[in-house]
Amino acid sequence: MPELPEVETVARGLHKRLAGDRIREVWIGPHKKLLQSPARQMERVLNGALIVAFRRVGKHIVGQLETAEGPAQWVIHLGMTGRCLVYDAAAEMEKHTHLVATMESGCEMRYVDPRRFGKLKVLTRGEFHAAGAEPLGADREKFYERFHRRKTPIKSALLNQTLLTGIGNIYADESLFRAGIRPRRRADRVTRAEYERLYDGIQQVLTEAIAAGGSSVSDYVGAEGERGFFQLQHRVYQRTGEPCLVCGAEIQRVVLGGRSSHYCPHCQR
Ligand SMILES: [Zn+2]
Structure with missing residues (x-):
């Protein structure tokens, strides 16, 4: 997708x-x-x-x-x-x-x-608006406000399109890895400092992926017909059992709300 x-x-x-x-x-x-x-x-x-x-x-x-x-x-x-x-x-x-x-x-x-x-x-009238907030360049404070009282796993909150629009499974996993947060952690137990890192992680991951021309693994082709095949290296996404690129621990997989989540048990808490 x-x-x-x-x-x-x-x-x-x-x-x-x-x-x-x-x-x-x-x-x-x-x-x-x-x-x-x-x-x-x-x-x-x-x-x-x-x-x-x-x-x-x-x-x-x-x-x-x-x-x-x-x-x-x-x-x-x-x-x-x-x-x-x-x-x-x-x-x-x-x-x-x-x-x-x-x-x-x-x-x-x-x-x-x-x-x-x-x-x-x-x-033909009005401006089109998408539900949820734009993640790229989102307001840091509003980002924190939107998430920090939620009792759902942080990964599920990231995928909730009414909170942020456009974050799918790949970028949620990759952002959580960069922030050092396990996908299953409850959003209301993620600390302020971790939210800061998560915000930065989302910005980095999306910016890098855009620079690489998008990174969806399956059926994506850019407007000029070029394959936007993966250039941004996944650090955890779909790397179950492979060594973490930072610490060498085996990447784990957990299913949350029917979606696979990938994380490093050592780098993510
Ligand atoms: Zn690791």
Whole structure:
């Protein structure tokens, strides 16, 4: 599943390729489950729209549009397997392509999603907001306030999208490792100093992953079709039984709320 760094990478890629271009024509496939706005409204807004910018909001990609009827937003959530690709119009259509926006410049932005858990919609008024707080550059104090009274394991709190948006399993495990906190520790028993380290760990992990072009292990491809395959080295994630890169202890795995968590029993308390 694309996590925040992948979404950021895709949004940047789309911005680089498409900002300033205009959608000449949009084609929407028959799978309406992906659409959170009626197909007809999507077509009305997207056809002829000037793409001002693409950016990431939480785990959503937001295209800022200028249409004949005024400003609008195109909101894309990649779900589990969604990809936004920019192709030459002559390129062969991939299976599971659900939307094609043909640009005036001649290229095409295609939304491809085999499992169809993604979401596409347009907004013609108001600003799009994601639930939960943005983790990158979040306010330190608010971060602490949001977490420190919770009675759930800290890992579960990190995955709670209403607290922070966009932190998935990989980045939660990697951030906890950097902070020296075991995933099972209750959030209300994590000390102030540990929260400081956790905050820093999240910033570092996300920043490094974005710099590396996103790091999801499975199905992620950037907007320019390049494989965003892993460059950020996982220190604990999916390294069960392997030696800790810091102390050499065996990385352990524990299941929390149905998700695997990986940690070093020596470095994390
Ligand atoms: Zn260790």
